[in-house]
Amino acid sequence: MGQKILLEHANVPGIKTYEVYRQHGGYRSVEKALKSMTPDEVVEEVKTSGLRGRGGAGFPTGMKWSFIDKKSGKPRHLVCNADESEPGTFKDRYLMEYIPHLLIEGMITSSYALGCNQSYIYIRGEYMWVYRILENAIKEAYAAGWLGKNILGTGWDLDLAVHCGAGAYICGEETALIESLEGKRGNPRIKPPFPAVSGLWANPTVVNNVESIAVVPWIVNNTGAEYAKIGIGRSTGTKLISASGHCKNPGVYEIELGLSVDEFMNSDQYLGGMMDDRPLKALIPGGSSVPILPAHLIFKNAEGGDRLMSYESLSEGGFASGSMLGSGGFIVYNDTTCVVRNTWNFSRFYHHESCGQCSPCREGTGWMEKVLHRIENGHGREEDIDLLWDIQRKIEGNTICPLGDAAAWPVAAAIRHFRDEFEYHVRFPEKIKNRDHFVAEPFEQVKHLVARQPVI
Numbered sequence: 001m002g003q004k005i006l007l008e009h010a011n012v013p014g015i016k017t018y019e020v021y022r023q024h025g026g027y028r029s030v031e032k033a034l035k036s037m038t039p040d041e042v043v044e045e046v047k048t049s050g051l052r053g054r055g056g057a058g059f060p061t062g063m064k065w066s067f068i069d070k071k072s073g074k075p076r077h078l079v080c081n082a083d084e085s086e087p088g089t090f091k092d093r094y095l096m097e098y099i100p101h102l103l104i105e106g107m108i109t110s111s112y113a114l115g116c117n118q119s120y121i122y123i124r125g126e127y128m129w130v131y132r133i134l135e136n137a138i139k140e141a142y143a144a145g146w147l148g149k150n151i152l153g154t155g156w157d158l159d160l161a162v163h164c165g166a167g168a169y170i171c172g173e174e175t176a177l178i179e180s181l182e183g184k185r186g187n188p189r190i191k192p193p194f195p196a197v198s199g200l201w202a203n204p205t206v207v208n209n210v211e212s213i214a215v216v217p218w219i220v221n222n223t224g225a226e227y228a229k230i231g232i233g234r235s236t237g238t239k240l241i242s243a244s245g246h247c248k249n250p251g252v253y254e255i256e257l258g259l260s261v262d263e264f265m266n267s268d269q270y271l272g273g274m275m276d277d278r279p280l281k282a283l284i285p286g287g288s289s290v291p292i293l294p295a296h297l298i299f300k301n302a303e304g305g306d307r308l309m310s311y312e313s314l315s316e317g318g319f320a321s322g323s324m325l326g327s328g329g330f331i332v333y334n335d336t337t338c339v340v341r342n343t344w345n346f347s348r349f350y351h352h353e354s355c356g357q358c359s360p361c362r363e364g365t366g367w368m369e370k371v372l373h374r375i376e377n378g379h380g381r382e383e384d385i386d387l388l389w390d391i392q393r394k395i396e397g398n399t400i401c402p403l404g405d406a407a408a409w410p411v412a413a414a415i416r417h418f419r420d421e422f423e424y425h426v427r428f429p430e431k432i433k434n435r436d437h438f439v440a441e442p443f444e445q446v447k448h449l450v451a452r453q454p455v456i
Helices: 018-023 028-036 040-050 059-065 091-098 098-114 130-143 174-181 212-213 216-222 224-228 261-264 339-353 361-374 382-395 403-427 442-451
Strands: 076-084 118-123 159-164 205-209 238-245 249-258 278-284 327-336
Touching: 018 098, 018 130, 018 249, 028 098, 028 216, 040 098, 040 361, 059 098, 076 098, 076 174, 076 212, 091 130, 091 212, 091 238, 098 118, 098 130, 098 159, 098 212, 118 130, 118 174, 118 212, 130 159, 130 238, 174 205, 205 212, 212 216, 216 224, 224 238, 238 361, 278 403, 327 361, 339 361, 339 403, 361 382, 361 403, 382 403, 403 442
Parallel strands: 076 118, 076 205, 118 159, 238 327
Antiparallel strands: 238 249, 278 327
16 A cells, blocks of 8 residues: 555554654654754755645645745744645544644654744644644643753753634635634735745744644654655655545545556555445545546546646646645545535535635625525526636636635536536426435436537
8 A cells, every 4th residue: 555654653552642652753853853953954854855735735845944034033933734624634633633743743843943932733623622632642742851941952942832723714724824823813814925934923934734744753764865755756755635425445545646546546455446336427636625527537637648646647637627636635426426516515615614805705605606506406597607607717816815716616627527417407407406316317317418409
């Protein structure tokens, strides 16, 4: 199943406790970094590794670290973004729940590299049981001398705190997260200035995802060059994938980037193929905000090449025939799925979670939800499909933060690849009044009804 970096000890009994974690090599990266490396050397190792942000954007982590302002003399902060709210994504929760000390070790080593003395973990409001697990692990780390004053006698201090959000998806955006951490409403900030210059309390700040930080100990212990050998091309290392939907073996998997989508989807080592052996209809490879792919573009790209689990391969063809690796929320759909209903469900989420600061997002997400609801419930009109396309086009790229894009892309991709299914809903409203309309009669069996007579 490939090399395991993050989940190597996931099944060790008691691994969430300090004693067991330490017995399995825990906190070695802190010792190595503090005793034999300068902060800049740690940053260089992360740069060499080619690690890219695992929260969805895929920006090089080492490069992001190098942007932090070191000249102003202001205190610096590292903030871990544990506000995992992307529908279809749950791999960060798994890490924090079962191996909490791995994240804490990563926070300490990364904070040292960035010159921070006060760092934070901002966790999703719905993860209260995970919050308590992290709190307990941090107490153990303080008691063992890994946090607090004069760590390992080096003269370097670090305090680490967990802050629980209030359950807002928008706080997954780094500047909205910072606003919330400061005690304000979680609205995204206009950039520049970027957090690396003026972030938490106007101090230089780096915000990284849980998975991105948790892999730093391995990179420090084994060198960035060794990490870069794993994966393919610019997609180095391993990636946690949250698999759900109509597959036989849903769950959290750690894969080496470059694994073929076919092997990940159909191998018994991974998802094991389709539940009940029904046909594969569509797939969302990176969480609800990335474009959905129809069956013929899942295992092969538009040119016929193998589709791989990597940042580059999944995006081949742009949004016309590709998608994104995103946060790794791998959602599988069989032939009983109604794409219109699924898209409406996503639109309900993004409308509800819009902070309302930007009018294209505030108004547009509401319009998309209403129009999709109308189509799904048998009251759609022919012009509604083009209306939806026009609305999403006016949202994308016109908002302060990417939530507008996240709301627009699923709608655009659904229309692009499944327009005939939208037309079926409009032209045969009596057939889709039952919410499970494609369970007894999958769309492939009725799509011929949508075919129009040629114009003479």
